[in-house]
Amino acid sequence: MIKKMLLSAFLSLFIIAMFCRIASAEPPVDITVSAAISLKNAFEEIGKIYESQNKGIKVMFNFGASGDLMMQIKGGAPVDVFASAALKDMDELDNAGFVLKDTRVNFATNSLVLITPMSSKIALVSFDDLKKAEVKKIAVGNPKTVPVGRYTEETFQYFKVSDMIKEKLVFAENVRQVLDYVARGEVDAGVVYSTDAMVKQQEVRIVVTTPEASHKPVVYPIAVVKSTKNEKAAKAFLSLVTSEEGRKILSKYGFKTAGQSK
Amino acid sequence: MDTLLFSLKLSLQVATVATVFVVIIGLCTSYLLARRNFPGKELLDILLTLPLVLPPTVTGYYLIVLFGRNGLLGRHLYAWTGWSIMFTWYAAVLASFVVALPLMVKTTRAALESVDEELIRASYTLGHSEFRTAMKVIFPLAKRGIFAGTVLSFARAMGEFGATLMVAGNIPGRTNTMPLAIYSAAASGDRPQAVIMVVIFTLISGIFLYAANKLTRRLI
Numbered sequence: 001m002i003k004k005m006l007l008s009a010f011l012s013l014f015i016i017a018m019f020c021r022i023a024s025a026e027p028p029v030d031i032t033v034s035a036a037i038s039l040k041n042a043f044e045e046i047g048k049i050y051e052s053q054n055k056g057i058k059v060m061f062n063f064g065a066s067g068d069l070m071m072q073i074k075g076g077a078p079v080d081v082f083a084s085a086a087l088k089d090m091d092e093l094d095n096a097g098f099v100l101k102d103t104r105v106n107f108a109t110n111s112l113v114l115i116t117p118m119s120s121k122i123a124l125v126s127f128d129d130l131k132k133a134e135v136k137k138i139a140v141g142n143p144k145t146v147p148v149g150r151y152t153e154e155t156f157q158y159f160k161v162s163d164m165i166k167e168k169l170v171f172a173e174n175v176r177q178v179l180d181y182v183a184r185g186e187v188d189a190g191v192v193y194s195t196d197a198m199v200k201q202q203e204v205r206i207v208v209t210t211p212e213a214s215h216k217p218v219v220y221p222i223a224v225v226k227s228t229k230n231e232k233a234a235k236a237f238l239s240l241v242t243s244e245e246g247r248k249i250l251s252k253y254g255f256k257t258a259g260q261s262k
Numbered sequence: 263m264d265t266l267l268f269s270l271k272l273s274l275q276v277a278t279v280a281t282v283f284v285v286i287i288g289l290c291t292s293y294l295l296a297r298r299n300f301p302g303k304e305l306l307d308i309l310l311t312l313p314l315v316l317p318p319t320v321t322g323y324y325l326i327v328l329f330g331r332n333g334l335l336g337r338h339l340y341a342w343t344g345w346s347i348m349f350t351w352y353a354a355v356l357a358s359f360v361v362a363l364p365l366m367v368k369t370t371r372a373a374l375e376s377v378d379e380e381l382i383r384a385s386y387t388l389g390h391s392e393f394r395t396a397m398k399v400i401f402p403l404a405k406r407g408i409f410a411g412t413v414l415s416f417a418r419a420m421g422e423f424g425a426t427l428m429v430a431g432n433i434p435g436r437t438n439t440m441p442l443a444i445y446s447a448a449a450s451g452d453r454p455q456a457v458i459m460v461v462i463f464t465l466i467s468g469i470f471l472y473a474a475n476k477l478t479r480r481l482i
Contacts, residue, residue, distance in 0.1 A: 067449070067450065068449055071449060071450075071451055074451075137349060142432070142446070144446065144449070144450035145449050145450050169433070170349050170431050170433055171431065171432055171433055171434070172431075173427075173432070184326075184330060184331070184332060185331050185332045186330055186331050186332075186346070186348050186349075
């Protein structure tokens with residue numbers, strides 16, 4: 001009888017104590033950053049620094065094609081920061097009122113390269129060579145949703161090869177998929193950012209870098225999303241990206257940042 | 263409009279071809295599983311059922327490992343013919359085949375196993391060969407299950423997306439089956455296009471199911 005009473009008293013105290021702990025515990029703060037997949041390596045490193053500088057805040061990354069990410073935010077996805085590989089996707093969100101205008105800033109630029117599998121035996125030295133019969137498949141980003149796909153389209157038009165290679169194009173859902181197709185030898189050539197080619201240096205060979213005149217400049221804007229619930233933490237992430245430290249990391253991965261000539 | 267017509271035609275084409283293969287190979291395999299014992303039987307059953315349980319992207323990945331240009335099997339095909347199945351509509355057929363086969367095998371095997379053993383033995387005692395018994399006794403008695411399996415397989419093949427996207431890619435005018443085309447339209451914010459395709463796909467699926475039910479009642 002006594003044992004039963006003691007046991008129930010103990011249990012009740014335990015449960016009450018647990019309740020108090022849960023009720024008073026701080027909800028963990030985390031921010032979600034939707035970023036163009038070409039920023040993956042650089043942003044993951046920046047994210048680690050951010051977490052060590054801001055104890056208690058976790059950064060969740062959502063990488064993908066800028067167009068897909070933009071559609072997610074438009075559809076109400078709970079994202080705090082958005083960084084895209086083109087002005088177009090950011091403009092669309094900006095015009096629709098989804099970002100905090102005064103946080104928007106361009107933080108990096110990139111260049112486009114034509115790549116081929118390291119194991120490929122086809123002699124490719126220019127965009128013109130894509131017309132060769134031995135080149136059967138060319139991987140490009142889907143122009144509808146992937147910025148690199150649009151830049152590629154512009155480049156193909158600049159070199160006047162669009163019509164002749166149309167049948168050879170294989171569309172990928174984001175730039176890293178283009179890179180993967182080339183690295184695995186599934187295609188004979190592909191167009192990615194120079195920063196992506198760096199990530200798989202052993203498996204792909206850069207044929208040529210596109211001249212600046214061949215496509216719109218590859219500019220990366222970043223902004224805080226209006227619906228953010230952690231404006232302070234989100235702005236802190238932006239500051240880190242545009243800071244000296246952030247720029248150093250971006251340069252390490254091959255991006256050009258404002259204020260540095262490379 | 264072009265995308266819609268092309269992707270609809272392609273989906274029907276891919277699903278039909280895949281289902282033909284599924285039925286042929288499915289019938290043979292489920293017969294073996296239902297009526298024979300051999301070493302590795304349960305392993306075979308598991309391997310065949312895996313695509314049912316695995317997410318289509320995992321199945322797609324295995325297909326790339328096997329049939330990609332540098333894949334275990336694909337590299338030999340490429341070396342001999344200079345041709346790769348990747349990014350062609352045949353790859354879409356392959357993907358649909360692999361994911362639909364388990365449905366056929368599972369339903370058919372169950373149907374075959376439920377055929378009255380007495381009737382089968384009677385057929386043998388009357389002097390018929392195994393082949394004749396299978397064709398004239400076993401399969402006809404299991405035809406409801408077989409038909410159900412076929413309908414399920416066709417439906418699954420029509421709706422295949424994940425594995426198809428990985429091996430056939432999403433190339434407008436060449437490999438964009440309707441599920442892929444709908445995904446593209448939705449992802450790029452082209453709502454009118456997406457809505458039209460979704461409605462048509464639903465109608466076609468509905469009509470197909472109605473026809474299948476009617477046929478079941480009449481023939482079987």
